Amino acid sequence: xxxxxxxxxxxxxxxxxxxxxxxxxxxxxxxxxxxxxxxxxxxxxxxxxxxxxxxxxxxxxxxxxxxxxxxxxxxxxxxxxxxxxxxxxxxxxxxxxxxxxxxxxxxxxxxxxxxxxxxxxxxxxxxxxxxxxxxxxxxxxxxxxxxxxxxxxxxxxxxxxxxxxxxxxxxxxx
Amino acid sequence: xxxxxxxxxxxxxxxxxxxxxxxxxxxxxxxxxxxxxxxxxxxxxxxxxxxxxxxxxxxxxxxxxxxxxxxxxxxxxxxxxxxxxxxxxxxxxxxxxxxxxxxxxxxxxxxxxxxxxxxxxxxxxxxxxxxxxxxxxxxxxxxxxxxxxxxxxxxxxxxxxxxxxxxxxxxxxx
DNA sequence: TATTGTTATACTCTATAACTATA
DNA sequence: TATAGTTATAGAGTATAACAATA
Numbered sequence: 001x002x003x004x005x006x007x008x009x010x011x012x013x014x015x016x017x018x019x020x021x022x023x024x025x026x027x028x029x030x031x032x033x034x035x036x037x038x039x040x041x042x043x044x045x046x047x048x049x050x051x052x053x054x055x056x057x058x059x060x061x062x063x064x065x066x067x068x069x070x071x072x073x074x075x076x077x078x079x080x081x082x083x084x085x086x087x088x089x090x091x092x093x094x095x096x097x098x099x100x101x102x103x104x105x106x107x108x109x110x111x112x113x114x115x116x117x118x119x120x121x122x123x124x125x126x127x128x129x130x131x132x133x134x135x136x137x138x139x140x141x142x143x144x145x146x147x148x149x150x151x152x153x154x155x156x157x158x159x160x161x162x163x164x165x166x167x168x169x170x171x172x173x174x
Numbered sequence: 175x176x177x178x179x180x181x182x183x184x185x186x187x188x189x190x191x192x193x194x195x196x197x198x199x200x201x202x203x204x205x206x207x208x209x210x211x212x213x214x215x216x217x218x219x220x221x222x223x224x225x226x227x228x229x230x231x232x233x234x235x236x237x238x239x240x241x242x243x244x245x246x247x248x249x250x251x252x253x254x255x256x257x258x259x260x261x262x263x264x265x266x267x268x269x270x271x272x273x274x275x276x277x278x279x280x281x282x283x284x285x286x287x288x289x290x291x292x293x294x295x296x297x298x299x300x301x302x303x304x305x306x307x308x309x310x311x312x313x314x315x316x317x318x319x320x321x322x323x324x325x326x327x328x329x330x331x332x333x334x335x336x337x338x339x340x341x342x343x344x345x346x347x348x
Numbered sequence: 349t350a351t352t353g354t355t356a357t358a359c360t361c362t363a364t365a366a367c368t369a370t371a
Numbered sequence: 372t373a374t375a376g377t378t379a380t381a382g383a384g385t386a387t388a389a390c391a392a393t394a
Binding site: 041160 | 214339
Binding site: 071072073083084086087107108109110111 | 351352353354355
């Protein structure tokens, strides 16, 4: 997706400004959240590009690190994506030597997923990049403001029932 | 794009928690911004879907409304997308009867873009949807908190030099 | 027969490059 | 020759459906 999208209009009670500037009018928080969020995602992708992984890869690496041995089906459900998507992503991570598939002894249909040593090193480098990213993104804010922003965002995320750690992307609508 | 991506790790100085729960660890503001932003964009797309337009369409409609008669080239530059992309988008909007191309009398290479009456009606409906969207997205916050959040987001957007009203999507990395 | 994972395929989004009309 | 717009084409990302192995 691309391009401007949402913005509340001048509320009817307010006097219109004279200029031809409705295109530069007030921006709502919803639009700013989408705009800044897309910007943040893009910049983060840039920061980890040299490590050979994408933001989607990082999501999987973190989940596998957090609970080694999980099946692809489990990841598929937690992320809300179809199983074939997980196959594609894990294929890439395995080819890069960051993740290992191991047939489960108990149920040979399953693949238990584990990070390799290099996968762990990469994840560490990603985490350092994330910290630098966070700092650069919030350069305009002092520590107190950052804390305040974090608190407000956590409230919104909780109320909207967003799964911790799962970036929804643009899911199927419905 | 999809899937979790960025999250600062437990800082090295802090004691690790014992559980196997790094996947549900602390979330940074950068991740929350990307997560909430993608969620907001998706929900907004849902809200305007019945009007037959996408968020990208809305961006163009707003720009044309704000400055009627602009050329496709001008929109292309302001949005930071290639001219052929504008062709595709305007094709769709013209087919839906929301936008009209008029050959410029001064320079017959140019198309001057204008909203039709239905385009204006649709944009009005979009604006009402955006207001409802904003309210639903920020349901967790009281009016004072909303104002505070807006102020913080505006600071971040300005410092990051985000063009007002232009949603960057995932631009070419560079 | 149901489930895990895979492959084959198709669709959407967006970019690049070649092309037409106009200047 | 340069510019506005268009068309043709290609690539990335992600979904659906058919399939194989295992239970």
